[in-house]
Amino acid sequence: MAMAGTAPVSAADTHGAKLARSNACLACHQIDARRVGPPFREIGKRYAGAGDPAATIEYLAGTIQNGGRGRWGAIPMPAQPRVSDADARALAEWILNMGE
Numbered sequence: 001m002a003m004a005g006t007a008p009v010s011a012a013d014t015h016g017a018k019l020a021r022s023n024a025c026l027a028c029h030q031i032d033a034r035r036v037g038p039p040f041r042e043i044g045k046r047y048a049g050a051g052d053p054a055a056t057i058e059y060l061a062g063t064i065q066n067g068g069r070g071r072w073g074a075i076p077m078p079a080q081p082r083v084s085d086a087d088a089r090a091l092a093e094w095i096l097n098m099g100e
């Protein structure tokens with residue numbers, strides 16, 4: 001069972017959580033609550049069953065760096081060009097693992 005989210009980030013000491021904080025993802029995303037963007041856990045759930053996990057991580061890493069629109073609602077996600085390839089992949093994996 002997921003714990004009711006009083007803390008802004010669960011598993012706060014993980015690499016993914018640190019990256020999410022240092023890259024200001026949390027300004028728009030929370031783990032379990034909708035903010036500007038969809039909750040990370042919901043994103044994880046949507047893509048957890050999407051097929052080949054490696055391809056899904058590639059896809060999500062791309063959306064993290066390039067932004068996206070039209071998948072979750074009216075608000076687009078701006079590109080995050082400061083996020084490196086390796087960090088984007090680590091973030092994508094962290095988010096995907098939440099859906100399991």
Ligand code: HEC
Pocket residue numbers: 020023024025026027028029036037038043060063064068069070071072073074075076077078080083091092095
């Ligand atoms: C300015 C606000 C904002 C910031 C900053 C932001 N996001 Fe988003 N994000 C959004 C919105 C809004 C959406 C929904 C876009 C849509 O409907 O397609 C989204 C969607 C996503 C998705 C789902 C993409 C898809 O194709 O389904 C992922 C993954 C994601 N964000 C990760 C991140 C990560 C990781 C960071 C930090 C590097 C980040 N976001 C920073 C607003 C933001």
